[in-house]
Amino acid sequence: xxxxxxxxxxxxxxxxxxxxxxxxxxxxxxxxxxxxxxxxxxxxxxxxxxxxxxxxxxxxxxxxxxxxxxxxxxxxxxxxxxxxxxxxxxxxxxxxxxxxxxxxxxxxxxxxxxxxxxxxxxxxxxxxxxxxxxxxxxxxxxxxxxxxxxxxxxxxxxxxxxxxxxxxxxxxxxxxxxxxxxxxxxxxxxxxxxxxxxxxxxxxxxxxxxxxxxxxxxxxxxxxxxxxxxxxxxxxxxxxxxxxxxxxxxxxxxxxxxxxxxxxxxxxx
Amino acid sequence: xxxxxxxxxxxxxxxxxxxxxxxxxxxxxxxxxxxxxxxxxxxxxxxxxxxxxxxxxxxxxxxxxxxxxxxxxxxxxxxxxxxxxxxxxxxxxxxxxxxxxxxxxxxxxxxxxxxxxxxxxxxxxxxxxxxxxxxxxxxxxxxxxxxxxxxxxxxxxxxxxxxxxxxxxxxxxxxxxxxxxxxxxxxxxxxxxxxxxxxxxxxxxxxxxxxxxxxxxxxxxxxxxxxxxxxxxxxxxxxxxxxxxxxxxxxxxxxxxxxxxxxxxxxxxxxxxxxxxxxxxx
Numbered sequence: 126x127x128x129x130x131x132x133x134x135x136x137x138x139x140x141x142x143x144x145x146x147x148x149x150x151x152x153x154x155x156x157x158x159x160x161x162x163x164x165x166x167x168x169x170x171x172x173x174x175x176x177x178x179x180x181x182x183x184x185x186x187x188x189x190x191x192x193x194x195x196x197x198x199x200x201x202x203x204x205x206x207x208x209x210x211x212x213x214x215x216x217x218x219x220x221x222x223x224x225x226x227x228x229x230x231x232x233x234x235x236x237x238x239x240x241x242x243x244x245x246x247x248x249x250x251x252x253x254x255x256x257x258x259x260x261x262x263x264x265x266x267x268x269x270x271x272x273x274x275x276x277x278x279x280x281x282x283x284x285x286x287x288x289x290x291x292x293x294x295x296x297x298x299x300x301x302x303x304x305x306x307x308x309x310x311x312x313x314x315x316x317x318x319x320x321x322x323x324x325x326x327x328x329x330x331x332x333x334x335x336x337x338x339x340x341x342x343x344x345x346x347x348x349x350x351x352x353x354x355x356x357x358x359x360x361x362x363x364x365x366x367x368x369x370x371x372x373x374x375x376x377x378x379x380x381x382x383x384x385x386x387x388x389x390x391x392x393x394x
Numbered sequence: 395x396x397x398x399x400x401x402x403x404x405x406x407x408x409x410x411x412x413x414x415x416x417x418x419x420x421x422x423x424x425x426x427x428x429x430x431x432x433x434x435x436x437x438x439x440x441x442x443x444x445x446x447x448x449x450x451x452x453x454x455x456x457x458x459x460x461x462x463x464x465x466x467x468x469x470x471x472x473x474x475x476x477x478x479x480x481x482x483x484x485x486x487x488x489x490x491x492x493x494x495x496x497x498x499x500x501x502x503x504x505x506x507x508x509x510x511x512x513x514x515x516x517x518x519x520x521x522x523x524x525x526x527x528x529x530x531x532x533x534x535x536x537x538x539x540x541x542x543x544x545x546x547x548x549x550x551x552x553x554x555x556x557x558x559x560x561x562x563x564x565x566x567x568x569x570x571x572x573x574x575x576x577x578x579x580x581x582x583x584x585x586x587x588x589x590x591x592x593x594x595x596x597x598x599x600x601x602x603x604x605x606x607x608x609x610x611x612x613x614x615x616x617x618x619x620x621x622x623x624x625x626x627x628x629x630x631x632x633x634x635x636x637x638x639x640x641x642x643x644x645x646x647x648x649x650x651x652x653x654x655x656x657x658x659x660x661x662x663x664x665x666x667x668x669x670x671x672x673x674x675x676x
Contacts, residue, residue: 196504196507196508197507197508198504198507198508217510218406218407218510218511218512219510220510221508221509221510222510224508226508228501228504230501231501232501232502232504232505233502234422234426234502236426236429236430237422237425237426237429241422241425244418244421245418245419245421245422245505246505247418248414248415248417248418248419248421248422249415249418249419249505249506249509249511249516250411250415250509250510250511251407251408251410251411251412251414251415251510251511252414253410253414254414
């Protein structure tokens, strides 16, 4: 993957008078149930701009439900979600304008070309064709796929598709990026490329990132952690604090102590 | 618990942004249609089989008296042409809804639904895009029918356009409404049996309703209550530069009802929520 160049232009949607004072994502007392089954219980945490927050949890912890709530695929049953201060229930348009998302299942149109997928996404955000074409070319160059711009997406590898999905999520220049286990099913090289790319977005473009994962080797010492287990937040804060509060030496052990889960030898739960 | 500072000062969206979104969705639907050539061919073959084979066979059996909008005796092929145009739209509406079920299962619907523009507008664009695709099919059919000596007045090709847009929206909305209740792609075959065929056969597409009334008054009332009958009649009259006001009212009302129902059914708390979270497992 080629090194991403910083985006010089200002973001399309202004975050407000004092962006530093407003979290990129604020989740406050969110609960959700599927009928009698409670998937999330009083979940609260923030994601700050220019930071990466890892949402750690086993399968079934409630990560994807939380993503569905933040992206307004589900209605909020109780609690509040705000993106740069815009309540997702009251001002979904303003909130979603600032949000880029990569879902766990692939959501690209396999029969369309790379450029066509990007242009379609741009149109869904009301970006003019000319502007969208320029941004698409720039982003494809940044992820090293400019040569494949006219190819059908189905001809790409899994890692290339993920990079394209991340590029697509950035096309409307969001200030918050949600990634739901984006490296699942990828080889080591593709995973490393994507992790490195996302970290560059945080440091160079100031994007706030919420990264759902159950793979500990994707987390760095400077990241914030949210440990989600059976719909509840068990711990949150800077990684060092979460480890210390769990009385552990590393994140693997801390996660195991908090959740009672068995940690896989490869660093995943 | 974190406290949320909210700033709800919506910037809103410009007309240009709405138009860009609309054209983008129509463009994408058109591209998908062009990529699926077999879909285009099958969309044409179906009505042409009815026109070339069924109508030719029944020409001598079914006499058509002079009924509005026709001013003289007509061939059976001429009579069923509007019904076949509506049939194209009916199948296209169901095909679009099948495509929406497929998109939902494959995850592509999420791309649409996380757009910041109002969800109702996005779904309306999706319906309009499906209607635009059906118009391509209908006009391709009309071209072939013209070669088969089915020649409505030249201005009819223009005057039928608004009727086709309205009927396309109605049938597309119906398809979308039905698709919102389908949990799995495999269940879609049932829709074919329980929606498309009864709607098509219990209508004025293949035979005038006065003939149906002679055979069975109950079936006649059923046909009269069938929105597809009114779509057919709206198209039939419009093709001859006339307006069937009753059919127009029924089709317009049904379009509104089906469209509102479809949009509500795709509301996250009433539609997607039943189907599980975005990621599926996390």
